[in-house]
Amino acid sequence: MPRHFLRDDDLAPAEQKEVLALALELAGDRFAQRPLEGPRTVAIMFDKSSTRTRVSFATGVAELGGSPLVMEAGSSQLGRGESIADTTRVLTRMVSAIVWRTFGQERIEEMAAHATVPVVNALTDEFHPCQILADLQTIAQHTGGLAEGEAALAGRSMAYLGDGANNMAHSYLLGGATAGMDVRLATPATHRPDPGILARATEIAASTGGSVLVTEDPREAVTGATAVLTDTWVSMGQEGEDGRGGTTFSPYQVTEELMALSGGIFLHCLPAYRGKEVAASVIDGPRSVVWDEAENRLHAQKALLTWLLTRSGTATDAGDARSRRAGERR
Numbered sequence: 001m002p003r004h005f006l007r008d009d010d011l012a013p014a015e016q017k018e019v020l021a022l023a024l025e026l027a028g029d030r031f032a033q034r035p036l037e038g039p040r041t042v043a044i045m046f047d048k049s050s051t052r053t054r055v056s057f058a059t060g061v062a063e064l065g066g067s068p069l070v071m072e073a074g075s076s077q078l079g080r081g082e083s084i085a086d087t088t089r090v091l092t093r094m095v096s097a098i099v100w101r102t103f104g105q106e107r108i109e110e111m112a113a114h115a116t117v118p119v120v121n122a123l124t125d126e127f128h129p130c131q132i133l134a135d136l137q138t139i140a141q142h143t144g145g146l147a148e149g150e151a152a153l154a155g156r157s158m159a160y161l162g163d164g165a166n167n168m169a170h171s172y173l174l175g176g177a178t179a180g181m182d183v184r185l186a187t188p189a190t191h192r193p194d195p196g197i198l199a200r201a202t203e204i205a206a207s208t209g210g211s212v213l214v215t216e217d218p219r220e221a222v223t224g225a226t227a228v229l230t231d232t233w234v235s236m237g238q239e240g241e242d243g244r245g246g247t248t249f250s251p252y253q254v255t256e257e258l259m260a261l262s263g264g265i266f267l268h269c270l271p272a273y274r275g276k277e278v279a280a281s282v283i284d285g286p287r288s289v290v291w292d293e294a295e296n297r298l299h300a301q302k303a304l305l306t307w308l309l310t311r312s313g314t315a316t317d318a319g320d321a322r323s324r325r326a327g328e329r330r
Contacts (some may be wrong), residue, residue: 036066
């Protein structure tokens with residue numbers, strides 16, 4: 001059976017550590033793994049606009065030895081009413097993995113139910129799990145959180161400020177708890193996370209030594225935090241609502257004052273709107289690691305694909321492939 005990555009808790013704590021350790025390895029040697037040697041094809045599908053996801057997955061598949069097939073759902077039969085099940089049945093006979101950026105979580109879960117190859121969530125309305133892997137990798141890089149392949153993120157803290165009901169907040173809860181971190185969300189009472197996701201994160205944290213806090217006070221969240229994180233105040237598809245956050249989220253802007261209470265690093269999944277969710281002096285300042293974070297989408301997703309293909313028993317042995325080619329030349 002293929003392994004899928006549809007939400008952050010699809011990886012157990014030990015499995016998440018394995019992926020993060022591999023991501024750090026690939027950050028140091030981008031061509032250390034070639035599980036798609038052949039080349040084999042990965043379908044990368046988009047229902048929503050994208051910059052970092054599109055570039056990082058297409059580049060990553062190529063660097064893993066494969067061929068990226070980037071598809072806009074609107075230009076495929078899926079965009080003209082073909083069922084997800086039928087599209088999936090066709091794709092899985094031709095490609096080695098499917099990456100999909102779509103709307104409701106139920107869509108990618110339906111795809112996974114019919115797929116015989118790994119399916120990866122490249123963003124849904126409910127979760128953005130690949131981004132959180134990159135963020136955890138970035139925190140590890142800048143705070144010594146992983147050493148010799150062993151995770152030491154447990155006990156560290158991340159403070160997220162902004163919309164606690166969006167996909168980033170949900171993934172920070174699940175992914176951070178899986179890493180054993182203290183996850184703190186500062187958000188208005190009107191934008192609290194989904195109760196079921198909060199309960200699941202609390203359950204995971206109880207088993208990993210982490211913790212979960214949801215508060216309306218941004219100062220409480222950031223004080224002493226290893227990393228401070230935020231996202232655009234209005235999620236994709238909601239840009240016309242409330243003037244991109246209006247006054248609802250203004251108390252949650254990441255300012256230099258709040259960063260001083262933290263003493264930690266600053267992350268933003270991008271795109272960023274300076275003067276809205278973050279002050280320009282913060283995102284462009286010395287504690288900002290957002291460009292490393294953006295690059296780590298490439299490394300984390302390559303590590304994830306390698307891990308999923310290996311666990312699914314479908315990774316190419318690149319060394320054997322190279323040996324065969326060398327023998328043929330002789």
